Amino acid sequence: ELLPSPPGFLSTGRGVLAPPETYTLPAASSSWEPRLGSSFPPGPAAGSPRPQAVAEPTGQGPKNPCVSGVTVQLEMKALWEEFNQLGTEMIVTKAGRRMFPNFQVKILGMDTLADYALLMDFVPLDNKRYRYAFHSSAWLVAGKADPAPPGRVHFHPDSPAKGAQWMRQIVSFDKLKLTNNLLDDNGHIILNSMHRYQPRFHVVFVDPRKDSERYAQENFKSFVFAETQFTAVTAYQNHRITQLKIASNPFAKGFRESDLDAWYCPLLPAQGRPQASART
Amino acid sequence: ELLPSPPGFLSTGRGVLAPPETYTLPAASSSWEPRLGSSFPPGPAAGSPRPQAVAEPTGQGPKNPCVSGVTVQLEMKALWEEFNQLGTEMIVTKAGRRMFPNFQVKILGMDTLADYALLMDFVPLDNKRYRYAFHSSAWLVAGKADPAPPGRVHFHPDSPAKGAQWMRQIVSFDKLKLTNNLLDDNGHIILNSMHRYQPRFHVVFVDPRKDSERYAQENFKSFVFAETQFTAVTAYQNHRITQLKIASNPFAKGFRESDLDAWYCPLLPAQGRPQASART
C-alpha cells in the first residue's frame, strides 16, 4: 500500500527528492482507470453535465481528522471550463512546458499547525490514442494507447509546510512542466502525446508518528476536477484552442491582433463549436 | 535566551512567518557589538589582514552534534574581496534591493536526515554614521549612529529542509532584499543608509524534541565572513564600486561601454585605491 504505483522519481521545484518514506499516495497512472464519466470528444457544450463547483474527493476509507475536513477550490474555473468545452490541449516538449491554464487551488479546512505535502499526478483518461481530423475539426480515436511512460508525481516546491501556510493564499503549481521525453531527468511529468489525461491533486498529511506508514491510506485526500482534463499534444490541433490560449495567456500576448481581444472574456458566446465526432 | 533580540517579524520568500517557537537565534543587531577587527575605512589593500578562507563560527558553548560539525564556504569569495578592498556599498531602496554580490554558501557536515533552517541577519559594524568625501574619495565619520531600525531576520525560503537538500548544491540568498523603509511590510531587511553592516549566516537545527526551547543555544551555529561587510547607501558614493558592480553584475550589463570589460576580472591590478582617511 506504500506508493508502489508512482515509480521513478519525484518531481519538485526544489530538485529531485528521494522517494519520501513519510509520504503516501493513492495508486497512480500505471493502469487504466477512468475516474469520471468524461464525455469526450467534447460534445455540444449545452448538453454536457456541468462540473461540480468544488472537487469531489475520490471517496475511500476512513481518513485522519487532519485531512478529512480538507476542501479544495479550483481557481480560474470559468477559464478551465471555456477550454474544456473546446477540448483542452496541453503542449508537451522535450524541455518541458508549463500548463495553461495553470493548476491553482484555494485550500480550506486544514489543521493550521499540521504539516502537509501537496502534489499532483496525471492519470490516463482512457486506453486510447487520438488524432485530430482537421477537415471536420474533431478528435478521432486512432487506436490503443501507446505504452505508458514512467509514472511521476510533482510535489509542490513548498512541501512540506504547515496548513496555515498553504491556506494563507492560492496555491499555484506553476513550476510543474509536461514533457514527452521518456528519458527526462529534470523530474518533469512525462506524458504521451495524442493521449488524454486527468490531473489529480493530493493533499498528504505528514504524520509525525514513527509508524506512519501504517496510516498511509488515512493520511491523504485526493481531488479531481473534471474540467481540467486535456489532450497532450506537441503542436496545437484545434485552432480554437490556440486562439483561446493567445487570448488568455499573458505570455502569448505577442500573437494578439488587436486590443479587442486584449483579455479573456469568459462569457463570450462560444458559437460554432465542433460537433461530437464518431468514435470508430 | 529565546530570541528576544530579533524582534519584529521574520522575512522569507514564502511570506511572513509568525515567530517560530522552534527556531532560535543568537542575539542580533539591536545593541552595538562589533564582531571583527574591521579595518574601516578600507586601508591600502596590501596592508589589510586577509579574511579567512572558511568562516569562523562565532565560538560559544557546547553544540548539538547536528550542528557542531557544520562547515560553510563562501561562494564568489574573490569577488567579495575585490569589493571589500574598495569598501563595499549596498543600495537600499524603499521597495527593497537585492545584494550584489549575492550571499551564497556551500554547506558541509550537516546531518543528511535532520531538518535545518537557514537564515541571515545584519549587525551594525560600529556605532557611527558615515559620509563620503568625494574630493578625497574617502569615507569620513559623520557622527553617532542613527537609531537602529527594527531588527529583522531573513529565513531562506526553502527552510526548513533536510541537510541532504541544503548540501546538494550552493545555497543562494537571492530573495533577500535590503530597504531603508522603517515601515516596510514586505519582510525585507531594514538598514540605516550611510551605516556599516556585517551580514551573518545562521544554521539552525530544527529540534524535534518537545522541549526543544531548552536546547536553543546548542541547536544553532553562526558564521561571519568579514569580506561581506558593507556600507548601506541610497546611491553609490565610490565611483570605483559603481564600476565594479557594472563590470560584474549581469543585470547592469547595459552600462558597460565595451566588450573589454565584458566580465569581471578578479586579478585586475587594483591601483590607486582611496587611502585611509582621518576619522574625526
Place this chain on the structure above:
DNA sequence: AGTTTGTCACCTAGGTGGCAAAGT
C-alpha cells in the same frame, strides 16, 4: 550641501505560439 526618490533605458531570464524543416 548632502541625501533620497522616482523614472527611465537597458539588461537577464524565461514563457508564448508560429513556422519551416525534419522525422517516421
Place this chain on the structure above:
DNA sequence: ACTTTGCCACCTAGGTGACAAACT
C-alpha cells in the same frame, strides 16, 4: 500523411545604474 523538432520574434517579469528632481 501525420507528428515532432528547433529556432524565432515577441511577450512578461523583474534586476541594473543613470539622472533629474525633490527633500531636508
